[in-house]
Amino acid sequence: MNGIPGAGHRGGRDGGGAGEEVARLREEVRDLRAQVRSRPLIAHAQGILQERYRLPDAESAFALLRRSSQRFNVKLRVLAEAVVRTPRPNDPRELWFPGRVRRKPPVLDAVGVDDPGRANRGAVLGAVLSQTLAITGTDMGNVQIADRAAKGLRMEHHTGLSEHFVEFFAFVGEDGTSCAKAARDVALTTVRDVAADPVFTDAARHTILAAGSRACHSVPLVSESGACLGMVSAHLERPTKDLHPAQEKALVATGHQVGRWLAWHERTVVLDALEHLHAQGRSTDTDAERDTRTDS
Structure with missing residues (x-):
């Protein structure tokens, strides 16, 4: 024995705590790298939303994405990809996907x-x-x-x-x-x-x-x-x-x-999130129109 408490014991309290901290930091680094990889796609979606709903800035578009992402438990990147690749809604309509048929989920x-x-x-x-x-x-x-x-x-x-x-x-x-x-x-x-x-x-x-x-x-x-x-x-x-x-x-x-x-999930939950995003965006757009009329 070398007299150092916990030496030779892989699961010792100090060693275990240090190992957990290293694991946590590595996970944080992986998350940050994933965010960096996702940033161009999310920025693209922000630009689409900003133009479509006449939002004042990219931060407002990001807030719109985040609200729908959290409400429907859909990853931000997944929702951003759906915004980018899904044909734009017919703006005068209240719904993005009118007449959409909802199906039961398959068994798992x-x-x-x-x-x-x-x-x-x-x-x-x-x-x-x-x-x-x-x-x-x-x-x-x-x-x-x-x-x-x-x-x-x-x-x-x-x-x-x-x-x-x-x-x-x-x-x-x-x-x-x-x-x-x-x-x-x-x-x-x-x-x-x-x-x-x-x-x-x-x-x-x-x-x-x-x-x-x-x-x-x-x-x-x-x-x-x-x-x-x-x-x-x-x-x-x-x-x-x-x-x-x-x-x-x-x-x-x-x-x-x-x-x-x-x-x-793509046809149902992700489209529900897009529908919610559209409703929120139209509301913001309507408010902007009202403010413009009031100012003039």
Whole structure:
């Protein structure tokens, strides 16, 4: 014994506290980097809203986005992307989407979600990651969502992976990784040995191996129309063989179920948030018109 309290005990109070603080700071850094990556898209949405509703400044447009984001529990980036890619409303109308048909949410029993109509997207993505890891028998994995504005996959959830892995794969383009191939093919993709598979770029391969992964399964989250809306990947410590047919069937079914729910979420919850944003924006625009008439 060296006489230092807690020495040699990984879980000692002081060491544990320091480790927790380091983890917290790393998470803050990742959040800040994510904000920096999202800033151009959010700024684009702010400009659209500022022009559309004659808002006085970008801060007013951001406040409009934030209110609808918080009310409907939709990530700010998700709402901003919807503003950018959704055709503008017919301004004289009170509703952005008149005559919209509302459908019941698809079931999510494959991932253990009992009330899919009340579930938020983060909880569903966490559930599909947990289920995928349980099926494949590992504790390393991540979930990505399709980013149509940037044409790639953006990481949203992860567990058991290194900080460098999370940062390196925060956004994945259309080539150079197994998840990009799975998204392109809209098919479950297994990499039996990361060290030998030609699907990876050298930098991607090095990052995956450094994180302790030697094999992976990438499962697309597929909508009813066949579009890939996201990806869940399980990473294994050792090279692997093909999945058992029962495992493959369970993973594909899970990916389709969650993909259908994500499509419903886009058509329902995200559009509800846009509708609320439109109502708030029209109210602000009307107030501005009234003030202009009063001044003149």
